[in-house]
Amino acid sequence: xxxxxxxxxxxxxxxxxxxxxxxxxxxxxxxxxxxxxxxxxxxxxxxxxxxxxxxxxxxxxxxxxxxxxxxxxxxxxxxxxxxxxxxxxxxxxxxxxxxxxxxxxxxxxxxxxxxxxxxxxxxxxxxxxxxxxxxxxxxxxxxxxxxxxxxxxxxxxxxxxxxxxxxxxxxxxxxxxxxxxxxxxxxxxxxxxxxxxxxxxxxxxxxxxxxxxxxxxxxxxxxxxxxxxxxxxxxxxxxxxxxxxxxxxxxxxxxxxxxxxxxxxxxxxxxxxxxxxxxxxxxxxxxxxxxxxxxxxxxxxxxxxxxxxxxxxxxxxxxxxxxxxxxxxx
Amino acid sequence: xxxxxxxxxxxxxxxxxxxxxxxxxxxxxxxxxxxxxxxxxxxxxxxxxxxxxxxxxxxxxxxxxxxxxxxxxxxxxxxxxxxxxxxxxxxxxxxxxxxxxxxxxxxxxxxxxxxxxxxxxxxxxxxxxxxxxxxxxxxxxxxxxxxxxxxxxxxxxxxxxxxxxxxxxxxxxxxxxxxxxxxxxxxxxxxxxxxxxxxxxxxxxxxxxxxxxxxxxxxxxxxxxxxxxxxxxxxxxxxxxxxxxxxxxxxxxxxxxxxxxxxxxxxxxxxxxxxxxxxxxxxxxxxxxxxxxxxxx
Numbered sequence: 001x002x003x004x005x006x007x008x009x010x011x012x013x014x015x016x017x018x019x020x021x022x023x024x025x026x027x028x029x030x031x032x033x034x035x036x037x038x039x040x041x042x043x044x045x046x047x048x049x050x051x052x053x054x055x056x057x058x059x060x061x062x063x064x065x066x067x068x069x070x071x072x073x074x075x076x077x078x079x080x081x082x083x084x085x086x087x088x089x090x091x092x093x094x095x096x097x098x099x100x101x102x103x104x105x106x107x108x109x110x111x112x113x114x115x116x117x118x119x120x121x122x123x124x125x126x127x128x129x130x131x132x133x134x135x136x137x138x139x140x141x142x143x144x145x146x147x148x149x150x151x152x153x154x155x156x157x158x159x160x161x162x163x164x165x166x167x168x169x170x171x172x173x174x175x176x177x178x179x180x181x182x183x184x185x186x187x188x189x190x191x192x193x194x195x196x197x198x199x200x201x202x203x204x205x206x207x208x209x210x211x212x213x214x215x216x217x218x219x220x221x222x223x224x225x226x227x228x229x230x231x232x233x234x235x236x237x238x239x240x241x242x243x244x245x246x247x248x249x250x251x252x253x254x255x256x257x258x259x260x261x262x263x264x265x266x267x268x269x270x271x272x273x274x275x276x277x278x279x280x281x282x283x284x285x286x287x288x289x290x291x292x293x294x295x296x297x298x299x300x301x302x303x304x305x306x307x308x309x310x311x312x313x314x315x316x317x318x319x320x321x322x323x324x325x326x327x328x329x330x
Numbered sequence: 331x332x333x334x335x336x337x338x339x340x341x342x343x344x345x346x347x348x349x350x351x352x353x354x355x356x357x358x359x360x361x362x363x364x365x366x367x368x369x370x371x372x373x374x375x376x377x378x379x380x381x382x383x384x385x386x387x388x389x390x391x392x393x394x395x396x397x398x399x400x401x402x403x404x405x406x407x408x409x410x411x412x413x414x415x416x417x418x419x420x421x422x423x424x425x426x427x428x429x430x431x432x433x434x435x436x437x438x439x440x441x442x443x444x445x446x447x448x449x450x451x452x453x454x455x456x457x458x459x460x461x462x463x464x465x466x467x468x469x470x471x472x473x474x475x476x477x478x479x480x481x482x483x484x485x486x487x488x489x490x491x492x493x494x495x496x497x498x499x500x501x502x503x504x505x506x507x508x509x510x511x512x513x514x515x516x517x518x519x520x521x522x523x524x525x526x527x528x529x530x531x532x533x534x535x536x537x538x539x540x541x542x543x544x545x546x547x548x549x550x551x552x553x554x555x556x557x558x559x560x561x562x563x564x565x566x567x568x569x570x571x572x573x574x575x576x577x578x579x580x581x582x583x584x585x586x587x588x589x590x591x592x593x594x595x596x597x598x599x600x601x602x603x604x605x606x607x608x609x610x611x612x613x614x615x616x617x618x619x620x621x622x623x624x625x626x627x
Binding site: 064068123126135149150157164218243249253289307311314 | 338342345357366426434448449453456461464524525548554555582583587603606607
């Protein structure tokens, strides 16, 4: 019934002028015979009801989206609780990946993220500098923008195919940490470009003009004025890149990550650049689908570590952003 | 001091060239992706590969010894069914949330919701897949009394949750881009919030909302790990939402590891990659043109 009202009601409001004419039919209020122009009319009441209904529906939709996030996190934590400990982080998977911890995949993920970060952040930041500081509104700029948008939209498995074709086979790197990291770097480039552009765009033009008036060249202005003033925004983008790269599975599973590889525990430099490695995301996939009879808590523990890392990194970036906004000087 | 200054001026052209090179890197990478994926897959095209059969046959038997068949129609149907179901859920919920967050919320609540949605977007796809495999699987088996929970329904719900954040954030941006004078005019005419939203804001922002939906679709088509783990693994055209299917992306992910390099099977998998790249490229291009259209107005 409510919905049919909702559908009809706005059409009516189109034809009749609201409130005034209908208010004449309202019985006289307590003020004795004098017509109260502010008394609620049936039309107004219905409008309010529809309004309340619409708001409730939208609120419900929003809550239904927020709800799964909380349920998922709580449920994963609950199931993983028995296994979570410091030892879990620092021991290798053992017994055909049915026991032990996640040290080898954890270290592998750190390697992949750090190397892809070292490649993607300079290229991404400079690309954004070009787009924001140098490029004029020409066809080339338009094509670059289009390319950035499309690079962000390429499916992750196609990035994997590209990594296999370009790095593993064509460049002869073989399946290695380097090939996997480069694939990840290209995949996460749009994140850095977008965040850096936003940060550079927030630096007022007057800063640059003042610097040019002192005789500085374009690059001097960028290096001394624009970049220092936007460094925290750029950092936010780079942190987001970390969280994206840490969670990706498809691009690395054919370019350098293997099912199982034992490394010495506690050694931070256990992998070489051309070695293959394990990764947390791939490890979660393996033990939850490929290995039979894994004790229940193990994949949940891995999922919690992966999800926890990613969410914490994201929360860090959100905090930096909020802090920046609160102390913006211009 | 003067020397340092001269050094800076002298190196400036080199620095500018590096910046310019980085600037066009995105173009190079997009072309590179197409080039290398096509290069690996194209070999089979010159050996009398039947493209019509490739797109229309639903026989995908890549590893049989005598009778290998490479028809991706069932895989396309799998991708389409999961994407359609995901969008049937994600579009109303995504747009509804965007409207609520942008029009009905207090500023503080708005910040909180935006953070939650950002965190939702950050959950890695393999974790979504794991959720589909465990929580959703059990839920569907219990609720529908189904023999297995890894179905179109499972994948659709997971994909919906994954594409909702992107739909919300872009739809919210486009609602924010509607000038406040529109809202003021509507309020001055006595419109309630809801009347304002659906008679003024939605028509004014409809291009941006369409772009949001398109980008959500592109995300759903391209998603790999989540559908690989959550949709079961049966190559068939689904008859109901409780049938298991296999998508284009999941096929590549599942079989690339086993296909010998440069074999027919391997090259067909790369051709599927070309198909996927083309589809998402077109969808993204359309969305981008729609957004550009708004800005020019």
